[in-house]
Amino acid sequence: MDERKRKRLEARGWKFGSVPEFLGLSGEEAAYIELKLRLATSLREVRQRRRLTQGDLAKLLRSSQSRVAKMEAGESSVSLDRLIRSLLVLGLSNTDLSRIIARRRPASAA
Amino acid sequence: MDERKRKRLEARGWKFGSVPEFLGLSGEEAAYIELKLRLATSLREVRQRRRLTQGDLAKLLRSSQSRVAKMEAGESSVSLDRLIRSLLVLGLSNTDLSRIIARRRPASAA
DNA sequence: TGTCCGTATGTCGGATCTGACATAGTATGC
DNA sequence: GCATACTATGTCAGATCCGACATACGGACA
Numbered sequence: 001m002d003e004r005k006r007k008r009l010e011a012r013g014w015k016f017g018s019v020p021e022f023l024g025l026s027g028e029e030a031a032y033i034e035l036k037l038r039l040a041t042s043l044r045e046v047r048q049r050r051r052l053t054q055g056d057l058a059k060l061l062r063s064s065q066s067r068v069a070k071m072e073a074g075e076s077s078v079s080l081d082r083l084i085r086s087l088l089v090l091g092l093s094n095t096d097l098s099r100i101i102a103r104r105r106p107a108s109a110a
Numbered sequence: 111m112d113e114r115k116r117k118r119l120e121a122r123g124w125k126f127g128s129v130p131e132f133l134g135l136s137g138e139e140a141a142y143i144e145l146k147l148r149l150a151t152s153l154r155e156v157r158q159r160r161r162l163t164q165g166d167l168a169k170l171l172r173s174s175q176s177r178v179a180k181m182e183a184g185e186s187s188v189s190l191d192r193l194i195r196s197l198l199v200l201g202l203s204n205t206d207l208s209r210i211i212a213r214r215r216p217a218s219a220a
Numbered sequence: 221t222g223t224c225c226g227t228a229t230g231t232c233g234g235a236t237c238t239g240a241c242a243t244a245g246t247a248t249g250c
Numbered sequence: 251g252c253a254t255a256c257t258a259t260g261t262c263a264g265a266t267c268c269g270a271c272a273t274a275c276g277g278a279c280a
């Protein structure tokens with residue numbers, strides 16, 4: 001995780017314990033954040049592929065447009081929980097999820 | 111998900127919208143719960159493989175024994191978030207996680 | 221029997237996450 | 251210019267989840 005990335009994350013509401021923490025070679029906090037960002041990005045991709053607006057997706061999730069925006073941005077106020085549930089609502093399978101988590105190409109991502 | 115499983119889940123604090131919902135052919139609620147249970151089971155397996163007590167693990171997670179018990183039981187009061195963070199603390203990699211989610215054998219599960 | 225040791229269950233105050241709303245930004249078409 | 255459509259950001263009360271604690275359960279060993 002480089003300096004550039006850090007700035008972007010802090011702008012999204014993330015805080016880091018210490019400098020070595022995130023410059024450092026992983027640590028589970030970094031792994032967690034990266035995982036979350038990956039899911040966030042996937043959510044946006046899947047939504048766009050379906051030609052849905054954030055508002056449309058919000059309705060599917062019984063949520064609001066603003067929250068969908070935050071989800072896709074990977075804000076710290078959004079839980080991994082919510083991201084995964086959202087992807088499931090969009091119909092992704094376990095296999096699709098596991099591909100995302102393993103950083104593989106989503107093949108036919110639902 | 112059969113009747114037996116349902117009973118067990120409801121005892122863990124889960125509630126279901128309707129009968130067809132869980133008897134029914136999936137739906138994302140069921141997918142979510144199954145995913146969670148899979149992670150819960152994996153957490154217990156990894157802990158035991160490491161010969162840690164729930165108390166030991168609690169210390170690693172800066173949590174308490176009771177919460178670890180609830181995590182491993184897959185109680186509804188435990189989030190997917192917490193389960194994944196815990197597995198990351200135990201050193202599992204993205205690959206390990208993706209295997210769990212895809213229902214594959216954990217190979218060398220850290 | 222009693223007493224360790226690990227695990228399970230119930231409760232609770234406080235922390236975190238949520239949907240909702242307001243509003244500001246950004247792009248496209250007129 | 252100014253609409254119109256979509257997305258981003260800020261805030262907040264209420265819901266959910268958290269760690270902590272108390273206590274009960276269960277097996278093993280004497």
